[in-house]
Amino acid sequence: MPETPALPVTLDRASVTPLAVQLAEQLRAAAGDGRLRAGDRLPSTRALAGELGVSRTVTAAAYEQLHAEGWIAGRHGSGTYVTTEPPGSPRPATRPARRATGDVTALDLTPGSPWAGGIDRAAWRRAWRAAAHVAPMVRPNRAGLPAYRATVAEHLLRHRGLRVGTLSGQDGGDAVLATSGTSHAAAELANAVLHPGDVVAVEEPGYQRAVGALRAAGLTVVPAPVDAEGLVIDSVPAAARAVYCSPAHQYPLGGRMSAARRVALVERARERGWLVVEDDYDGELRYDVAPLPLLAALAPDVVVHLGTTSKILTPTLGVGWMVAPPRVVSAILAHRDRTGSSPAPAGQLVVVEFARGGDLGRHLRRLRRELSERRSLVVDTLVRGGVRVLGDEAGAHVVVPVSSAEVERDLVRRALGRRLLLDGLARHHVGRATWFGIALGYAACSRDELRDALPVLVELVRDAP
Secondary structure: OOOOOOOOOOOOOOOOOOHHHHHHHHHHHHHHHOOOOOOOEEOOHHHHHHHHOOOHHHHHHHHHHHHHHOOEEEEOOOEEEEOOOOOOOOOHHHHHHEEEEOOEEEEEOOOOOOOHHHOOHHHHHHHHHHHHOOOOOOOOOOOOOHHHHHHHHHHHHHHHOOOOOEOOOOOOOEOEEEEOOHHHHHHHHHHHOOOOOOEEEEEEOOOHHHHHHHHHOOOEEEEEEEEOOEEOHHHOOOOOOEEEEOOOOOOOOOOOOOHHHHHHHHHHHHHHOOEEEEEOOOOOOEOOOOOOOOHHHHOOOOEEEEEEOOOOOOOOOOOEEEEOOHHHHHHHHHHHHHHOOOOOHHHHHHHHHHHHOOHHHHHHHHHHHHHHHHHHHHHHHHHHOOOOOEOOOEOOEEEEEOOOHHHHHHHHHHHHHOOEEOEEOHHHOOOOOOOOEEEEEOOOOOHHHHHHHHHHHHHHHHOOO
């Protein structure tokens, strides 16, 4: 059993501050500055009360407050332990920013990772503890937990302007389904709604994991190029059964589908019977103006909306959501029942608890502020260095275009030699690559790491042929 450390506590009985508040403040400070360390065992409330010469009510109240804030946690039959990390300890959220590639460990500046280091650790622990109080399930819930689906509906209304109604009729159920993430949702759509050989148009360049999921189900994927206004609708073949796009923040180029193009897309979808899959992977992250209305709000009859927690929180949770027309909801639920599959409830429970007290909303506000400032740092540094940058004021990546595939490969290779891991645009194509450059992510690393890496990147781009 860990040794109980001597507690650095001195209570002032003459102070107007209640003794319980004094005790909580001093223990909090000790845990924050490293005098108490994660794993240290604290005295029981009775023992501490005797040591300090106060009533047990005082120590119990202090412990309850620290427990609620996430500084301490109880272990059944063992005692109460400090859960914080002292200053200078490596933060788990920053470690994924370094990736081993061959014999080189490089700073990972590829897109797709969240600012997980910004999650309030006390709120995170509270959510997991509260989720653990839910009784174990006896049977899986194919649609997802009702509380999670309600939380997603509230999130979409507050942060994406989408009012999710309840579907009535023979199919029943809500329009929101829990998913295991965007790629898995794409695979479910391919297997439950479409058929082998069906043609699906995907943005070019676009999200290749969705392409892989669609192809694995036997679908025929055709590229549909994008321009400054988004997906070029006339490039979608008439024989297509579905269109996969990211209108709020095109991946990977970072543009936004214009209002006129959105209207034209849903009109063409209704005319030709297309199912439009709207990948809203980071639609909450916009820094200049309010985002344009979701396609799902314009045409809920032909649009399947996909969202995820992996970009706004962390992939740890492994959950996302789908908002779909009744026929799609029914097909997905029937497929899950046939295959015995359903989204894991643990991540859903954590999201519910994280949102319940407002922690999700607070995190999103911090996230937008942090990533907006990081984007400004990235763009300002690159532009001052004479480097061209593409992408709207949104999301967690920008694009640095280059002239050719050879220049892109050379830039990625030389960057790895300087211990920077970059992502080239060429690999994001289904057909012959037409866009070349770097998709630069700025969320996973620390600000200091980003600040140090940017001058190196400017030098590498300027030295490119």
